[in-house]
Amino acid sequence: MAARRRGGWRGGGLSALGLLVLAPAVASAAPAGTGHSTPVYGVAGVSFTCGAVQTYACTGGGYGAASAEASGWPWAKYGGSYASYVGSDPHNCTLYAAYRLEQNGLPDPGWSDNAEGWANDAYARGVGVDQTPAVGAIAQWNAPGTFGHVAYVESVDPGNAGATITEDNYMPSSAAYYPGGYTARIHLASSSPAWPDNFIHFRDQAAGPPGDGSFVSNATYVYRIAGGAPIYVSNWAAVGGPQPTTALTDAQFAALPEFPRDGTFLEASGGGVFIAAGGAPLYLSNWSVVGGPQPGVGIDQAAVDNAGGPVPWNHLAPVPADGTLLDASGGGVFIVAGGAPLYVSNWAALGGPKPGVTVDQWDIDNAGNPAAHLRPVPSDGSLVSSTATGMVYVIAGGAPLYLSNWAAIGGARPAVGIDQWDLDNITNPAAHLNPVPANGTFIDTSRGTVYRIAGGAPFGVSAWSVFGGPQGYVLVDAWDLDNLGNPAAHLDAVPADGTLVEGLPSHTTWIFEGGYRIPAPATASATVVDDVGLAAYPEAPDAGTAAGDGGAVATDGGSATDGGSALDAGAPPDGGETDAGTGGATDGGGGTAA
Secondary structure: OOOEOOOOOOOOOEOOOOOOOOOOOOOOOOOOOOOOOOOOOOOOOEEEEEEEEOOOOOOOOOOOHHHHHHOOHHHHHHOHHHOEEEOOEEEOHHHHHHHHHHHOOOOOOOOOOOHHHHHHHHHHOOOEEEOOOOOOOEEEEOOOOOOOEEEEEEEEOHHHOEEEEEEEEOOOOOOOOOOOOEEEEEEEEOOOOOOOOEEEEOOOOOOOOOOOOOEEEEOOEEEEEEOOEEEEOOOHHHHOOOOOOEEOOHHHHHOOOOOOOOOOEEEEOOOOEEEEEOOEEEEEOOHHHHOOOOOOEEEOHHHHHOOOOOOOOOOOOOOOOOOOEEEEOOOOEEEEEOOEEEEEOOHHHHOOOOOOEEEOHHHHHOEOEOOOOOOOOOOOOOEEEEOOOOOEEEEEOOEEEEEOOHHHHOOOOOOEEEOHHHHHOOOOHHHOOOOOOOOOOEEEEOOOOEEEEEOOEEEEOOOHHHHOOOOOOEEEOHHHHHOOOOOOOOOOOOOOOOOEEEEEOOOEEEEEEOOEEEEOOOOOOOEEEEHHHHOOOOEOOOOOOOOOOOOOOOOOOOOOOOOOOOOOOOOOOOOOOOOOOOOOOOOOOOOOOO
């Protein structure tokens, strides 16, 4: 029999039939000769969860132009002149179905045919054919008047109530829609007029996890799968209306990834596009930063807005996980620590090149914007360590305070290894660190002394009642208080010039100049401090006049207030350094009792 080289819509090529007979895979009856509709837009029970697109984005198994051409019998029988083309990219339903079968280990069956003949050809050689879907089976439509159609079954709904297929499609270059071909991922209800005429069981596969774009339910919640993870759908309107949903057991749900795969594109119902990085959705301001439009999964905007919330919002993180590497479109590489992107000046700082997630430079430049899902500085209590020196720091108010001994914070914890460049260039915006803790930061020491920071200097706290009750604080090493002014401590001995504070309970306002405090008009911009801690800093000799080279409290090696004795920890880098290595996030600070 001569080979047909002219493919039709959804068609393939026909070559001489071989004699190889495959053992029956399942009990089977003769193939149905029905003529069901093919799965196209507008047919009841047909839901497109990806596409249609003229790329390979909606297919599975690593299918693409290069992989299809590199395949064995699939390309020989259904590629080349048998396929239609979008540019140089081949498209053919039979090519894709054969490619997936070869990926599943099916050797050359010894025959080829148009899609309309697949069920009969397979059945004649002992392959199971029936009307029951199975993962890995080939869905087949007779489609009278065409060359037929075949697709690959990705998943099956409980009770065979539906199935999700992926498909490629042959389309002539003259077609009004999708000339040259397209791919799609489609959910079919078993009641649909487009339910396949036959399922061919060449080499069925064990049921796998639900695919991207599919809908699942668990514990009364509905989710859409994106990057393998379940993203909560709070309202059907956010995803275009009610969709077919697969119920998952608790065990099946627990087996899903917690967060989407890095690099997954999330198309929020609010109109924005986000890239998953370390579990968090980072905003994409322009497709050009990732090389042009990419396929994504439509999700509920509420899932983005509530990232990091309790169940069921807990499958998007508020910020990327510690250690996530971000390849910014501006050319720089950043490592996430405490939710902030810290610059990597050289791969050597991290032990050599490592894979990262391509993100928009906009996110780096706008860290702190809710859409960026990045913090401008690491969160309080985060731990970072210099990969060059091994020195470990606790973040307080965005500043890295040296940790001389793990015992100071209750024992060793993981830290994120960062480039020494960030510590040496701490005022550079790319470092995303503060040189001293932000005004208003509370710190507690390993000996139980509490301070509030203003102008980079510590003010002792006599009682929480001064501030209306216990406040959140960061546990730090007393070494930093005993070594004010040491570059590693990132605390100053006296407040910076121009620092405004309001003492409580006196409600007096002061401005600092040259280490002295001078009375000043009340202002809302003043940092509230304890009068007891304020008294440790002297008034200017001539009240109302800025002091010249006035004295300072808490001089070399002394305590900022009278709260406890100094630890004999030694000064970095020659005394008692911690070496935490690199690792995941920790919550180093916290608590309310001092």
